[in-house]
Amino acid sequence: MTTPTPDQPPRPRGRPPKVREDQLDVREALLRHGLEVLTEKGFVAAGLDELLSRARVPKGSFYHYFDSKEAYGLALIDHYADYFARKLERHFSQPDRPPLQRLQAFVEDAQNGMAQYDFRRGCLIGNLGQEMNALPDAFRARLLATFEDWQARLAANLRAAQQAGELAALADVAALAAFFWIGWEGAVLRAKLERSAAPLSLFATQFFAALPRPEPL
Numbered sequence: 001m002t003t004p005t006p007d008q009p010p011r012p013r014g015r016p017p018k019v020r021e022d023q024l025d026v027r028e029a030l031l032r033h034g035l036e037v038l039t040e041k042g043f044v045a046a047g048l049d050e051l052l053s054r055a056r057v058p059k060g061s062f063y064h065y066f067d068s069k070e071a072y073g074l075a076l077i078d079h080y081a082d083y084f085a086r087k088l089e090r091h092f093s094q095p096d097r098p099p100l101q102r103l104q105a106f107v108e109d110a111q112n113g114m115a116q117y118d119f120r121r122g123c124l125i126g127n128l129g130q131e132m133n134a135l136p137d138a139f140r141a142r143l144l145a146t147f148e149d150w151q152a153r154l155a156a157n158l159r160a161a162q163q164a165g166e167l168a169a170l171a172d173v174a175a176l177a178a179f180f181w182i183g184w185e186g187a188v189l190r191a192k193l194e195r196s197a198a199p200l201s202l203f204a205t206q207f208f209a210a211l212p213r214p215e216p217l
Helices: 018-042 046-056 060-066 067-093 097-116 124-130 138-163 171-195 199-209
Strands: none
Touching: 018 046, 018 060, 018 067, 046 060, 060 171, 067 097, 067 124, 067 138, 097 138, 097 171, 097 199, 124 138, 124 171, 138 171, 171 199
16 A cells, blocks of 8 residues: 655545535436426426425526536436436346337337326426427537437348348338337327327337338248
8 A cells, every 4th residue: 555645645535525415416306307398398498496496406506517507418428328228128138038029118118108298297308309400509419419319220120020030121221210219209209199009009009010120942
């Protein structure tokens, strides 16, 4: 064990200071409650005071973590994108299910998630995309990157379906993945309007039915 020199203070021992843990808790609360509000309402409609009231955080503390509402919105996109990527990875990496059943499991999970909140909450990325004309332009690239990530994950799962003989070898999996997310986001919006899972079920049923299958031998 080396002895610190006079110009090298000893390293602190034990856990990090409690204040650091509290700071992480406050930032996490701001993100968590922000997602709750923004999946119900749009970014423009959600006032900062409402967001802070839901998280029980004073405005002065908010600006300690985020320079502006725009910076907060970008952080919310990243937070939601990370959460959703983990959800997709959890479904698409199940080795005990064929690839198309993995996608079906995601659909059922999403339906149950919307039903849990009486179809009042939708997709943050889709909500923000509908508001894009009223949002800071910095949001555009972040939203597109999130959709592209989802499409790439689904394309990989559809490619696995080709290898498993569930999908025609010549099927354009990138185009099918893009088509799925374009249609799915519309179905989520309609489900919120109808307060029903029917639009989600209808879209998923038609998507699976239209998939190009291998020719019978």
